[in-house]
Amino acid sequence: MALSSNRTIMGLLFLAFTLSILTTVVTLSKFDAWTLLEEKVTGAASTSASGESNLTIVASTSITNNVGSINFGTGYVNASCVSCMLDSNGSFGTNSPGSYNFSCCVNFTNVTSGFLLENTGNLNISVNYSCLGSCTAADFIGAGTNLFQFITAPNSLESQSPETGQIDTALSCFQNNSWNTTTYTSVSTAGQYLCGNSTVYPLDFDNTRDAAVVHIRVNISSSTIGTGTRKNATFTFGALSSG
Amino acid sequence: MVKKRRSQLISTKVIRAMIGVLFVLSLLSLLFSTYFIISAKENGEEISPNSQSKGVASIVIQPPQEQNAVSGLQKGE
Structure with a gap:
C-alpha cells in the first residue's frame, strides 16, 4: 500500500515538474530569451584581444x-x-x-x-x-x-x-x-x-x-x-x- | 506506534495535496501562457506588423463666374 502510494506521489511530482519546465520554455521562447540566441544574432566575431561584436538585423515592414x-x-x-x-x-x-x-x-x-x-x-x-x-x-x-x-x-x-x-x-x-x-x-x-x-x-x-x-x-x-x-x-x- | 502511523498518513496526505496544488498551478500557468500568446498574435503584435504611407490628390475646379473673369482678362490682354 505504502509502495503504491509512493509511486503515485512520484508520478504526480514528475508530471508537475515536466509541466513547469514546459511552461518555462514556452514563456521564455516567446519573450526573446531564446530568439536572441537563435534568430536575431546573425553575426558574431571575436578578436584575439577578447573583443566581441554582435550584429542584430531586425525584421522591418516598411x-x-x-x-x-x-x-x-x-x-x-x-x-x-x-x-x-x-x-x-x-x-x-x-x-x-x-x-x-x-x-x-x-x-x-x-x-x-x-x-x-x-x-x-x-x-x-x-x-x-x-x-x-x-x-x-x-x-x-x-x-x-x-x-x-x-x-x-x-x-x-x-x-x-x-x-x-x-x-x-x-x-x-x-x-x-x-x-x-x-x-x-x-x-x-x-x-x-x-x-x-x-x-x-x-x-x-x-x-x-x-x-x-x-x-x-x-x-x-x-x-x-x-x-x-x-x-x-x-x-x-x-x-x-x-x- | 498507532500514533506514529497516523502521523505518517496525515503527512502523506498533506504532501499529496501540495503536489496536487502544484500540478493544477502548473497546468493553469501553461494555459494562460498559451492564451496570451494566441491573443497577442490575433491582435497583430507578432503576425502582422504593418506600415503606412500617405499621398494626397487635389484639384480645384473653377466656378463659371471665375471662368468668365479669366476669359475676359485673356481677351483684354
Missing part, C-alpha cells in the same frame, strides 16, 4: 510613398469640349476617349508623376489602400458623368524617380506584375488590396523589383459646375508582412 502629392491645380473645362481628362501619367486634355486636345483643360496643371510606392523594409509585403476626404468622383469633381480613378503599374515600366537605391529593373508584385488594379478602377473610401492580401505578401523587398506607381486619373465633363474650393483625397497606403 512602405514609403516617394511622391506625396498629385496636384492637378486650378482650372475648368473648355465649354466647346465634351470633357477634360487629367492623368498623373502626363496624359492631359481630351475631347473624346483616346483623342487628346490640350485646349480642353484650361489652366490645370499637367502632372507627370503618380504616387511612387516602394517596399523599404526587409520583408516581403502586401499593399493596400484606403481613402479619406473627397474619395468619389461626385465629391472630388462634382455631379455629372465624371470619373475619379486609379491604376497601378510596376515602376520598372514607369521608370519614375526617386526610388531608394535604384529604379526597378524587374516587374514587381509576384515578380510578374500581378497587381490587382492594372486597369483603371474607381477610387473608393474603403479601398482594396493592390498587391497580395492579408495572408499573401508578394511585393519583394529586393531593390530591383520593390516599387510601383499609382496613377490618378480624373475625367471632368464640361457640364460640371465647379465650386472653386480645393478638393483633397488622402490615400493611405498600407503594408502587411508575415513579420
